[in-house]
Each structure stands twice: as structure tokens, then as C-alpha cells.
Amino acid sequence: MNADTHVSVLLTEAVAALAIRPHGIYVDATFGRGGHSRAILAALGPSGRLIALDRDPAAIAAGAAFTDPRLTLVHAAFSEFDAVLDRLGVARVNGVLLDLGVSSPQLNTPERGMSFRFDAPLDMRMDTTQGETAAEFLARASQSEIERVIRDHGEERFAHAIAKALVAARGEHWYFQHRTACHARGASRPHAGTGPAPGDAELSGLRIHVNRELEELSLVLPRAVERLAPDGRLAVISFHSLEDRIVKRFLRDAANPPQPPRKLPVRAADLPPPTLRRVGKPIFPSAAEVAANPRSRSAVLRVAEKP
Incomplete structure (x- = not known):
């Protein structure tokens, strides 16, 4: 395919x-x-x-x-x-x-940023001609706003820790890519290796937010x-x-x-x-x-x- x-x-x-x-x-x-x-x-x-x-x-x-x-x-x-x-x-x-x-x-095209299978920029927009990308949102949003998106739209119970790690990553990564977000999640989510694949919940939460x-x-x-x-x-x-x-x-x-x-x-x-x-x-x-x-x-x- x-x-x-x-x-x-x-x-x-x-x-x-x-x-x-x-x-x-x-x-x-x-x-x-x-x-x-x-x-x-x-x-x-x-x-x-x-x-x-x-x-x-x-x-x-x-x-x-x-x-x-x-x-x-x-x-x-x-x-x-x-x-x-x-x-x-x-x-x-x-x-x-x-x-x-x-x-x-959308999932299989790396530059769309819809899948953690690719270390690509976090775009995630359905309409690539307009609107804020997920990377731009993560770069400017407050920790509490990121936490709300991951918690409410991604239904991620470790949203607070993940949001904190994502904000901390700003100093090292001026432009968010999947690997950055994935590492932030892995470092902040207890019992790594259990539950959904790394990044699934916050990924869907960010996508839902970016596309309203x-x-x-x-x-x-x-x-x-x-x-x-x-x-x-x-x-x-x-x-x-x-x-x-x-x-x-x-x-x-x-x-x-x-x-x-x-x-x-x-x-x-x-x-x-x-x-x-x-x-x-x-x-x-x-x-x-x-x-x-x-x-x-x-x-x-x-x-x-x-x-």
C-alpha cells in the first residue's frame, strides 16, 4: 500500500x-x-x-x-x-x-506530522493552507493550556507531567518535532512500555485542538x-x-x-x-x-x- x-x-x-x-x-x-x-x-x-x-x-x-x-x-x-x-x-x-x-x-505522509512513526515537524493541520501548526502551538502556549489540551482532547491522565516536560524542552528544541514530544512523554509518563503506544494520547489531543x-x-x-x-x-x-x-x-x-x-x-x-x-x-x-x-x-x- x-x-x-x-x-x-x-x-x-x-x-x-x-x-x-x-x-x-x-x-x-x-x-x-x-x-x-x-x-x-x-x-x-x-x-x-x-x-x-x-x-x-x-x-x-x-x-x-x-x-x-x-x-x-x-x-x-x-x-x-x-x-x-x-x-x-x-x-x-x-x-x-x-x-x-x-x-x-495523512498518517503516511511524514511532513503532515500526523504519526509518531516519522520524526517530522509537528504540523498536524488538516488544511495545510491556514491555521496554527501543533509545533507553533507548543512553542507559544502556556503549560496550563498545553495540559488542558492533552487532558481534555487526548484523555491523557499524565497530562500535567507531559505538559511540563514539553515546556522544558523549548530551551533545547526551537522547533518541535515528533521525537521531542515522544521523549517528553516517555520521560514523564510512569510505567513506560505499558498502555498505548508512546505519544498516542497527546498526539490525538494536539491534532483535535489544532483542527478544532x-x-x-x-x-x-x-x-x-x-x-x-x-x-x-x-x-x-x-x-x-x-x-x-x-x-x-x-x-x-x-x-x-x-x-x-x-x-x-x-x-x-x-x-x-x-x-x-x-x-x-x-x-x-x-x-x-x-x-x-x-x-x-x-x-x-x-x-x-x-x-
Whole structure:
């Protein structure tokens, strides 16, 4: 497998979850290398339409190989979801797919700084054309801010010690690279050699912070539902416990809007209706898929439909 190859997770399940109508309009909000988009296009009829988004310029460049006229590919983040549809003159869509995972090309390209397998600068941005890199964040942030990011986004229990070591490393390393961060973690985390691979937790925490991943997800979920036509489907593939928690809570609240106290004289007709209904149970990769693609092991697909 070369650095630019990506295997889409839960491919068959995600496309089936969208219950694609041949003449419908669909959004693949995380194009990646086009695996899900290709399958959606195969299920669409001649008059169907697919709008694909990705904030990664490398994904957009790879998408140039797609010549299907039914596909519109746009360089955009989740927070630009509404603006993209408005610009394209699309009011309602029949389905939205969100695949929240980091792509294999992002992990396998050293200069992207997404993996501790390479001693490369800590860039970690999904959109390499803008924003602060992880190295720049580590170079200017306070120890308490670094600790908060590693603790809250990386769910790392040794966040305080790691943040302290990272700040101390500034005097020796003017530009943070993976080896610097990895050594800081190894020196500050008790019982080295146990638990996750060195750097996994703070690495994901830094990436989530740099890309505002949780904020972007919280923004796109209600906007996607607002744009769904009746019976339209929302399918979300999560890989991280924090993002899955956001998705699960959002779907639960949308399917069960808050109810007033029983003693209040409120008619059922006056209560806010559910904006979504959950479809089936969460879907996980099969043992065969995990064996073929170990990166799929933490994936979960959640599906909901607009009434």
C-alpha cells in the first residue's frame, strides 16, 4: 500500500445506511480519497448528484481524477457546510455522510506530522493552507493550556507531567518535532512500555485542538439535519470517544426533545417534535474488516433519519 492509498472504513454499511435514492442529492462531507463518494456515485442514477467536501488540499487534488459530472468537489470545512450548499443553490439534500477519521495518506505522509512513526515537524493541520501548526502551538502556549489540551482532547491522565516536560524542552528544541514530544512523554509518563503506544494520547489531543475538530463537528451536525429533506439520512462514522460522545448525545437529543414538567398545562400538539429518529443500532466493523484494516477497529457508525 503506497502513502496515498486509503481504505474507506465501513464502506458498504455507510452507503447502505444512506438508503440512496437514484435521483437524490447527497453530501459526502469528508471526501478523503473518494472511497465513499465512489460507492455513492455507483448507487446514484443519471440525474443524481453528489456534493463532496474536504478541508485537506491533498484530498481535493486527488479528487481531480474523478471525472463524473454528477460530482461537485469543494475545498471546505464542516463549518462552511451551509455556505457551500447556498453557493451551489441546494436547499435540501437526501443524505449526509460524515467520516471523522484521519485518512491513511495523512498518517503516511511524514511532513503532515500526523504519526509518531516519522520524526517530522509537528504540523498536524488538516488544511495545510491556514491555521496554527501543533509545533507553533507548543512553542507559544502556556503549560496550563498545553495540559488542558492533552487532558481534555487526548484523555491523557499524565497530562500535567507531559505538559511540563514539553515546556522544558523549548530551551533545547526551537522547533518541535515528533521525537521531542515522544521523549517528553516517555520521560514523564510512569510505567513506560505499558498502555498505548508512546505519544498516542497527546498526539490525538494536539491534532483535535489544532483542527478544532470537536467544534467543527458540533457545528455541522445541526446544519446537516436542517438541510435534510423528509426521510433524509444522516450517517456518521466516529473513531474517537470524544467525537462519538458528541454524535451520540446529538442524535439522542434530536430524537427525544426536552419535555416540560408533567404538571404544566401543555398540550402534546404544542411540544417540539423530534427532528430525527435513530435508525437501528450502532454499527461496528466486522472481524474480517478489522483484520484487513486494523485502523478500522475503533470505528462506529450511527445513523438517523429526518421524519
